[in-house]
Amino acid sequence: MIRVEHGDMLQVIPRLVADGVGCDAGVHKQQRGNEKRRQKSAALWANRRPEIDRLYSAGDWSLARLADHYGVSQQGIGKVLARMGIPTKSKGRSGEQNGRFKDGSQSTIYRTMVEKDACSSCGACSDLCIHHNDDNHTNNTPSNLVVLCMSCHSRLHKQRWWDNQKASAS
Numbered sequence: 001m002i003r004v005e006h007g008d009m010l011q012v013i014p015r016l017v018a019d020g021v022g023c024d025a026g027v028h029k030q031q032r033g034n035e036k037r038r039q040k041s042a043a044l045w046a047n048r049r050p051e052i053d054r055l056y057s058a059g060d061w062s063l064a065r066l067a068d069h070y071g072v073s074q075q076g077i078g079k080v081l082a083r084m085g086i087p088t089k090s091k092g093r094s095g096e097q098n099g100r101f102k103d104g105s106q107s108t109i110y111r112t113m114v115e116k117d118a119c120s121s122c123g124a125c126s127d128l129c130i131h132h133n134d135d136n137h138t139n140n141t142p143s144n145l146v147v148l149c150m151s152c153h154s155r156l157h158k159q160r161w162w163d164n165q166k167a168s169a170s
């Protein structure tokens with residue numbers, strides 16, 4: 001999902017200037033300073049990402065509460081989320097965009113987990129899938145979802161199958 005927000009446009013313009021669209025050395029210097037600050041803040045927010053995913057995207061924290069928590073304005077946190085591609089859940093939105101969509105595989109939270117997390121069993125970061133604890137694939141409450149890599153996932157299901165065999169044999 002690609003969403004262009006107002007904040008993104010503000011990022012694009014300085015980049016054009018830095019690329020040498022008729023500017024003097026002073027501007028270049030200033031742009032480099034801005035770029036450094038931007039990278040620093042990007043790294044900072046990347047560290048906070050798991051917390052934001054947990055409390056806000058998957059949890060019931062509001063944008064206001066999140067902004068309060070980090071000591072920034074609501075507008076500021078909105079820009080940060082947009083930059084990181086985290087959908088905001090405002091009251092006016094319904095369905096998948098609010099991150100608490102009940103139905104299956106296309107929900108935001110589901111995708112966020114697959115894209116951003118690592119296998120909870122071995123820590124692998126690729127070939128991830130979502131395992132449903134209760135095997136009900138429409139139950140996407142966060143506590144029912146586990147991020148696993150493909151191999152850990154198939155191992156888990158094989159193990160379950162054997163356990164079932166044993167249980168029915170005895």
Ligand SMILES: [Zn+2]
Pocket residue numbers: 119120121122123124148149150151152153
């Ligand atoms: Zn794994």
Ligand SMILES: [Zn+2]
Pocket residue numbers: 130131132153157
């Ligand atoms: Zn599974």
